[in-house]
Amino acid sequence: MLLKFTKMHGLGNDFVVVDAVSRKVYFNKAQIERLGDRNRGIGFDQLLVVEPPSNPDMDFRYRIYNCDGSEVEHCGNGARCFAKFVLDRELTHKRQINVETKRGQIQLNVLDNGQVEVDMGEPSFLPADLPFTADAMQDLYQIQANGETVELTPVSVGNPHAVIRVDALSDELVNRIGPVVEDHEAFPNNVNVGFMQVVSPTEVNLRVYERGVGETQACGTGACAAVVAGIKQGWLDKEVLVHLPGGDLRIAWQGPTSPIIMTGAAEKVFEGQIYL
Numbered sequence: 001m002l003l004k005f006t007k008m009h010g011l012g013n014d015f016v017v018v019d020a021v022s023r024k025v026y027f028n029k030a031q032i033e034r035l036g037d038r039n040r041g042i043g044f045d046q047l048l049v050v051e052p053p054s055n056p057d058m059d060f061r062y063r064i065y066n067c068d069g070s071e072v073e074h075c076g077n078g079a080r081c082f083a084k085f086v087l088d089r090e091l092t093h094k095r096q097i098n099v100e101t102k103r104g105q106i107q108l109n110v111l112d113n114g115q116v117e118v119d120m121g122e123p124s125f126l127p128a129d130l131p132f133t134a135d136a137m138q139d140l141y142q143i144q145a146n147g148e149t150v151e152l153t154p155v156s157v158g159n160p161h162a163v164i165r166v167d168a169l170s171d172e173l174v175n176r177i178g179p180v181v182e183d184h185e186a187f188p189n190n191v192n193v194g195f196m197q198v199v200s201p202t203e204v205n206l207r208v209y210e211r212g213v214g215e216t217q218a219c220g221t222g223a224c225a226a227v228v229a230g231i232k233q234g235w236l237d238k239e240v241l242v243h244l245p246g247g248d249l250r251i252a253w254q255g256p257t258s259p260i261i262m263t264g265a266a267e268k269v270f271e272g273q274i275y276l
């Protein structure tokens with residue numbers, strides 16, 4: 001089958017996006033892994049498949065797959081690229097788009113400056129919502145990882161995150177701790193691991209070792225998780241500029257029962273086709 005696709009990225013977190021509205025498309029795990037292979041396929045961090053909605057009140061559904069083939073609940077950078085994709089392909093002319101994801105319904109606003117503002121939904125600090133195996137609710141948790149004690153804040157943004165505050169960021173730290181926490185037994189569904197350096201109450205540096213991928217140049221849900229964890233711990237204000245290796249995201253959260261609002265760029269790189 002000849003598959004048409006669009007290659008996109010959000011701050012260097014890269015995606016292959018497929019229109020499954022105009023024509024139904026299904027992928028098995030092996031096909032996703034092959035398409036995601038940077039040597040033998042197209043290469044991506046995540047595959048985004050845009051479908052008609054199951055709920056008539058929504059505009060679309062879109063499915064998100066990590067390059068290891070796992071389907072996931074939410075993707076912040078992917079949501080912004082999805083919005084640009086459906087407008088560019090004239091699948092909609094709306095600038096406020098309501099979309100179903102595996103985690104639930106989110107709303108996207110395409111701004112005049114080309115950036116996209118996303119209502120990412122409400123976070124949860126309940127361990128069971130990640131899931132994270134903890135005895136009771138605490139502020140900060142500690143797990144043992146390869147003989148080291150790692151202190152973290154577990155956050156669900158629809159997908160699971162472990163936010164680790166650090167004094168300094170380094171490749172050595174991310175590569176030593178990231179893989180061990182990502183598939184730690186305390187996280188039965190694995191976890192995205194965020195390393196946050198607090199610059200000021202309104203600015204952080206962040207690197208994310210993503211579940212099912214490894215370190216990416218940016219992680220939208222990771223930026224959301226880091227900011228709400230920092231606000232919960234009293235380290236951050238309600239609106240924060242997040243510096244990721246691939247670029248900046250602005251994250252705002254007014255506190256419990258409020259949605260997280262993420263604003264950032266989305267870029268199209270090229271269109272292509274491949275025999276599946």
Ligand SMILES: N[C@H](CCC[C@H](N)C(=O)O)C(=O)O
Nearest residue numbers: 075076077159211219220221
């Ligand atoms: N790796 C994540 C999904 C992609 C999230 C990231 N690319 C974003 O922009 O939020 C997970 O397994 O939950």
